[in-house]
Amino acid sequence: MIIKTAERIRELREKNDFTQSELARRLYVTRSSVNAWEMAISIPSTEKITELCQVLHTSSDYLLGLSSEEVICLNQYSFEEKEILYRLMKYFDEVQNQSKVES
Numbered sequence: 001m002i003i004k005t006a007e008r009i010r011e012l013r014e015k016n017d018f019t020q021s022e023l024a025r026r027l028y029v030t031r032s033s034v035n036a037w038e039m040a041i042s043i044p045s046t047e048k049i050t051e052l053c054q055v056l057h058t059s060s061d062y063l064l065g066l067s068s069e070e071v072i073c074l075n076q077y078s079f080e081e082k083e084i085l086y087r088l089m090k091y092f093d094e095v096q097n098q099s100k101v102e103s
Helices: 002-015 020-027 031-038 046-056 079-102
Strands: none
Touching: 002 031, 002 046, 020 031, 020 046
16 A cells, blocks of 8 residues: 555656655655655655645545545635636536547
8 A cells, every 4th residue: 555655646746746845845844755755665644644635636545545536626725716627627528528529
């Protein structure tokens, strides 16, 4: 499980376009801590797992490798911001479905 968590931290950090240093600053840890998590040398504390999930917009199940379904947490967004995100997802779904029909 620690290797899967390490892979997910790196994957989500990169998807969110953070360097290790940027992620470390957001979590109030050192860059070497983030590096150690990504190399499976150590694991984040439960407090840092919660913070990682918020910063990386995912669930703890996904981060810990208990689920293969990637989730984007929308709790911190306003109603209006959520509406924009839902419209974007709908748009991307329609584009994806259209490309499947054309293939």
